[in-house]
Amino acid sequence: MSSPARTTIRAAARARIVAAALRTLEESGYAGATARAIAATGGFNQALIYYHFESIEELLLAALKEFSERRLARYRKALEGVTELTPLVRMMTRLYEEDAKSGELAAAQEVVTGSVISPELRQRVMTLMDPWFAFAEEVVRRLLVGTVFEELVPARELAYAFVALYFGVETLARFDNDRARANALFESGARLAPLADLVLHSDLELVDNP
Amino acid sequence: MSSPARTTIRAAARARIVAAALRTLEESGYAGATARAIAATGGFNQALIYYHFESIEELLLAALKEFSERRLARYRKALEGVTELTPLVRMMTRLYEEDAKSGELAAAQEVVTGSVISPELRQRVMTLMDPWFAFAEEVVRRLLVGTVFEELVPARELAYAFVALYFGVETLARFDNDRARANALFESGARLAPLADLVLHSDLELVDNP
Amino acid sequence: MSSPARTTIRAAARARIVAAALRTLEESGYAGATARAIAATGGFNQALIYYHFESIEELLLAALKEFSERRLARYRKALEGVTELTPLVRMMTRLYEEDAKSGELAAAQEVVTGSVISPELRQRVMTLMDPWFAFAEEVVRRLLVGTVFEELVPARELAYAFVALYFGVETLARFDNDRARANALFESGARLAPLADLVLHSDLELVDNP
Amino acid sequence: MSSPARTTIRAAARARIVAAALRTLEESGYAGATARAIAATGGFNQALIYYHFESIEELLLAALKEFSERRLARYRKALEGVTELTPLVRMMTRLYEEDAKSGELAAAQEVVTGSVISPELRQRVMTLMDPWFAFAEEVVRRLLVGTVFEELVPARELAYAFVALYFGVETLARFDNDRARANALFESGARLAPLADLVLHSDLELVDNP
DNA sequence: TATGAATGAGTTTTCATTCAT
C-alpha cells in the first residue's frame, strides 16, 4: 500500500510541520505555540496538523525529538576525538553559537520547560534527554582518563553538571537580548582552559600557603 | 484614612493570594496558573484576584518578587561570613533542600521561564534576578580573595556560571521525581570541596606528568 | 426621626452621586456608566451608590429625572411669552448651546437610548419625556394661535416633530466633534425665521406659477 | 484556490451571522448584542463569530453597513424621479413602515447610538452615514429646483434636518410600542403635503393680516 | 493530502451587587 514515494511525501509533510512548530516555539514560546500560530507560521491549514499528528503535544514532542537527534549527531561529530579542555571549549563555543543563532535550542527548551505540567509528558521528554547525559559523560571520561583526577572526580555527576550549566546558561541568556554574559562566560572558559589542561595533565603538589 | 490595621488586612489578603499563586504554579506550572486554578487553590473567588492585583501577570510577578526577596534574605544570612568552599557547599546543600522541599523554587522558575514570551515581562523578571547575580559575585569574591586565583579567575563570570548551574540543576531536577541526580551532584561537591579548599589556599606547583 | 438636617444631608449625598452619574454618562456613555466608573468620577466608594439607590438603573433614572426637570424649568422660563418664531429660534439656539456645552444633554440621551433594552425601563423613561411633549405642544400652540394655520396644522404632531428633530440633531451632532452641521442648521433657522413669521401672520394668496 | 462556490459559502455564512446580529440588536439592543446572545439567536456556536469576524464590534459594523447599503439602494429606487412633496411623503411613509416592521432600522440605530463610546467607532459609523446625507440633499434639491425657494432655502441644512428628524422619530417611536405618534406624524404630513406642493410651485404674495 | 467551517470548553477580565465593619 505505502510505496517508498508515499512514505517520502508523508515524511516531507511532517518535516514541514515540525519546522513550523520549531519556528513558532522559538518566536512565541510554549504558550504561544498554538495550532493556529503553527499553521500560520508554516502557511498551511490548522487541520493539517491533526492529519499528521495526534495532537499539538505530540507534534511538539516530535519536534523536540527531531531537533535533539539532529543536534546530538552534530555534537558527536564535532567532539569526536577531543580529549583536552582547550579544544573542547573551542568546539563548544562554536556549537553554542550555532544553537543560539538558529534559535532552535530556545524552541527545544520551551518544550522541555513547558512539559513540566504533565508527568507523562515529563517522562517522555526525559527519555529524549537521556542520550545527552550519556554523551556528556562519555566526553568527560575522555578528558579525565589517564589523569590523577580519573579516580577523584565522578564523571557522571560532572557530566550532569555540565548539561545543567549549559541548560541554565541558555535559559538565562534568553533574557539578555545580546547574550553578553553567556559569551563572556565562554571567553573566560577559553582563557582558563589551557591552564586547566596543564593542571589536568600534571602531577600536583600542594605547598601550604602561610 | 488607611490605618495600620487596614494596611495589614490588605497585606494579608494579598499574601493569601500570592501564596495560592505560588502553590498553583508549583502544582500546575505557568500554563496551569490560571485565575480559576489559583482561586480554587486558595479557596476564594476569581474576582478577588482582580481586586488586589491588576492582572494575572502582575500577580505572578508579585509572587516571584515576594519569593525572590524572601529567599535572598535567607541565603544572605546563611552564607554570611562563609569564605571557604566546604562550608559553602554544606550550606548550599541545605538551602537547596529547603527550596526543593517547599516547591516554591519550582514555582518561581515557572514564572521565569514562562516570562520569555513578552519582552516587557522578561525585562521585569530580569530586574528581580539581578540581586542574585550580585549576591553570587559577592560570595565568589569572598572565596577567592587572598588566593592565587584572585587575579586569575573572573569573579563575575564565575558567579554567572554558578547561578546558571543552580538554575539548570533545578530545572532538570523537576523531571526526576526523586531528584536523585541533583542530590548526587551535591554529594560529590561536598566530597571534593575540602580538596578544592586545599588547592585554593595553597601555592600551586605544577610538575609535568611524563 | 429624620430631622430636616438629616434630609438635607441625605439629599446632598444623593445629588453628589447623581452628578457623578451624569458626568460619567457624558464621558463614557451608557455602557461605560458602571458602578466603578461612577464612583471613580465622584471620588466615593462604589458601595455608596447602593446605600442611596437601589441599583445602577435606578440611579441613572434618577439622574435623567433630575436633569429633565431642571432643564424643563429653564426652558419654560426662557420661552415664557414667546409667540413668534424669530425669538423662539434665537432662544432655542442659546438653550441648545447651553445643553451642548454642559454635556448633560448627551448624558441624558445615553439613558434614553440605552433604556430600550427593558420594556419596564422604557416605560419609565417615557413618563419622564411626556412633560416635554406637552411643553412643546404648548409653545407650538402659542405660535399658531390667531393665524390661518391654527386650524390647518395639528399642533400635537408638530410638537412631536420638533422634539424628534431636536433629539435627532443632538444624537447626530455627537458624531461631529465640532457640531458644525447642527450649528449651521440653527443659523439657517435664524435666517428663515423672520420670513416664516411674515408668512404666519399674513393672509396667504397663492398665485399659480405658470 | 478559492472557487466561486467557496466564496459563496463563506458569504452565506457571514450573512447568516450578520442576520443573527441584526435580529439580536433589534430584540435586545446594543448592550444585549453579546456574542452569546447573537449565537443563540442564530443557532450557532459563539466561536463561529470569531471565525468570520475579527470581533463583535467588527460584526456589528458589518451588519450596519450591510443594512445601510441595502436600504439606501431601496430608498434610491423608490424615490427615483420624485420631485414633489406629496408622492415623497407617500413613499417615505411606505418605506418607514417597511423599516419599522422589519425592525432592522431599530437594530441599525442601536449600533449608531451605541458607537458613541469609542471615537474610532464613531468615525467609522459616520462614514457609513455620509451617503444618506448626500442622498437626502439630492432629493431636497429635486424638490426645490425651479421654485422660488431654491435660492432661499439651504438644501444641505434642510437635508440634514430631515435625516435628523427621521432619526429622532424612529428613536422616540421605539418607546411607543404602537408607534402611534410616529404614524400620526406621517398622516399629518400626507394631509399637508398637497398644500405645501401648491405653495412650492406658486408665486407667493403676502398680504398683511390686520 | 489538504482545507474551510464549525464547536465545546476554556481563558482573562469586568460587572452589579452584598457584607462586615
Added chain:
DNA sequence: GATGAATGAAAACTCATTCAT
C-alpha cells in the same frame, strides 16, 4: 453615612479538536 473586601454571573475572545468535502 461610608468604606474596603468579597462574590457569582457574565462579558469577549481563544484553544484544541473534529467534520465534511
